[in-house]
Amino acid sequence: MPDSQEQQEKEQPPRRRQARGERRIAQLLEAAANVFCTTGYTAASTNAIAREAGVSPGTLYQFFPNKEAIAIELGDRLMHEMRETYGEALAPVDPVTPLEEAVGAAVERFIDFNCEHPVFFALMHGPDIPGRITEAHDALHATLLSRIEGLLSAFLPDVSPADLTRVAHMCLGLYKAGLELVLAHEGAEREAYVRELKNVLVRYLDPLVGERPGRPDIAMTTNP
Template identity: 75%
Template sequence: MPEKTEKPGTEKPGTETTAAAEDRPRRRQARGERRIAQLLDAAATVFSTTGYTAASTNAIAREAGVSPGTLYQFFPNKEAIAIELGSRLMHEMRQSYDEVLAPIDPAATPIEEVVAGTVDRFIEFNCRHPAFFALMHGPDIPGRIAEEHDALHRTLATRVETILAPFVPGVPASEITRTAQMCVGIYKAGLELVLAHEGAEREAYVQELKTALLRYLGPLTGAS
């Protein structure tokens, strides 16, 4: 007798196609990724509001609108959440470095434009992600975050050296290194003041930060 075949869509109850079976893990993975993103967004809000030290997993779960048990399905503790959030933010910051801190032709781009563009980009990032500053500059951030941030700081200083070098031909490398480190230090000090204010006052501090950097670099680069 010829083998009986079933028409599409007439599978017996309790059976499922191979495609449907394979799709279930993907749906679960997508739901898990959305939940992780939800928890990280909530953690960013809590960290930026209360700081890392005062934050708790209960507060993060409450901000995310889930139970603490749901949170623990994805993260064992507050430190793990901070490490994941910090790593993602530092990855985004590194992308900003690649886009903004590229080698520049000083004949085509004046130092004033370089400083203004760089400061604006990094201030925008920190204002959009206030948790970044809270995590990177807290008194008791997890060691792994501190290590990654130190590496990020070294990368920033090295990129600033690369940008400065064409503006100061003939200046010893050691002096350019010190200048780059000072520029990063001035920026970090100014960033704290910028983030402490809002609106027009914040913009005024951003301008003060640009002015401070240009006045510091002026004698070296010849900028007015």
């Protein structure tokens, strides 16, 4: 007869052990996300993560050797989900799509993701993120810029590649600056900042886009 939980788990069928392991990893990652958001990556500890997860440090070490490994696994999963998000948010649009509509849809998709996963901002934009996450973030950043350029090209078909890249960099920089303000607020105030962020992006792009067939008057579609 097994005399410990560990022995019982070892004697379970492999598929059941694997399922239990995945649930435990998900539990630890959720706890780590809470700790990283609360204290930041540097101040976080494996003991704090284990305590947040309601398990012993020994249980945590069965799955992760240190907090960097936890952060990397969490970052990898968030990166994968973010790639799916920007694939949908920055899909090519019809050139006659109103600029306000295209900007609004992209901003809302990304804001929803970051509000649902606040740890993404904490890990990706903190001053002390692990090296491997930094490399992955740089790759994501480059791909994201490329997708923004693809989206903008529908509105700026005659702009040179260099100018298009510059505009994409500006849009992403404006978004990141606005995102920090959005995440710092909640409720109606957060919604107000989201609206301001959309307005900033639209008003920056509007003079560059100019008049296009089928485009509504900007004054009728943005807030003052």
